[in-house]
Structure formats: structure tokens, C-alpha cells
Amino acid sequence: MKILLILICVGLSSNAIADCRTTATGRTACNNGQEAGGYNANSGSAWKSDKNSAGVSTTQTSKGGEAKTKNGKGVYKSSSGKTCVKTANNQGCN
Structure with a gap:
């Protein structure tokens, strides 16, 4: 669910020009959400996010998870199949 929260934040950005920077924690942050990525030293997981022309953000993790989000709504598929x-109006996992 942490990844979904990150994706929602990335997906809500709507500026036209990408201004990317690397944060103190090694995460790449862009002001328009077009492309971002980072590494979580606690879990050993890296992630990369891209936004397509339809406004859908797709984020993939180095551990095999993938999430697609748009306008605060989304689907996350873990590497284990969850x-x-x-x-x-709803949220949940199978």
C-alpha cells in the first residue's frame, strides 16, 4: 500500500515542464510526474514510474510489483499475484 500512496502523489502532479532532482535519500522526484524513481534502503527495493499521454502512471518495483494509477485511483499487482x-468509493485486495 505504501507504493500505491507514492503513486498517487506522483500521479497528481500536473505541471507541463519536467523539473527533476535527486533528494537526499537518493529518490528522483519530478514536478510533473512524467518520470521518477528511487531506492528504499530499508527494504532493498528500487522503483521507477512513468506517465503516459493518457495520464496513467505506471510504477514498477525491482521486486516485481507493478501499479497503474490515475486521479487517485489505481490497481497494484504484486510479484506473488496479489x-x-x-x-x-472502495479499496481492497484479493
């Missing part, structure tokens, strides 16, 4: 969904 799927989590967040809609406007």
Missing part, C-alpha cells in the same frame, strides 16, 4: 484496487 491484486489490490482503489476506486473512488
Whole structure:
């Protein structure tokens, strides 16, 4: 769920020009969400996020997870096959 929260934050950015920088923790942050990535030293997991022309952010982790989000809604599929969904009125995992 932490990844879904990160994706929501990345997906809500809407500036037209990408201004990317590396934070003190080694994470790449872009002001328009077009491309971002980072590394979590606690879990040993890296992630990369891209936003397509339709506004859908796709984030992949080095451990095999993938999430697709748009406008605060999304689907996350873990490497073990677990799927989590967040809609406007509901959220849950199978």
C-alpha cells in the first residue's frame, strides 16, 4: 500500500515542464510526474514510474510489483499475484 500512496502523489502532479532532482535519500522526484524513481534502503527495493499521454502512471518495483494509477485511483499487482484496487468509493485486495 505504501507504493500505491507514492503513486498517487506522483500521479497528481500536473505541471507541463519536467523539473527533476535527486533528494537526499537518493529518490528522483519530478514536478510533473512524467518520470521518477528511487531506492528504499530499508527494504532493498528500487522503483521507477512513468506517465503516459493518457495520464496513467505506471510504477514498477525491482521486486516485481507493478501499479497503474490515475486521479487517485489505481490497481497494484504484486510479484506473488496479489491484486489490490482503489476506486473512488472502495479499496481492497484479493
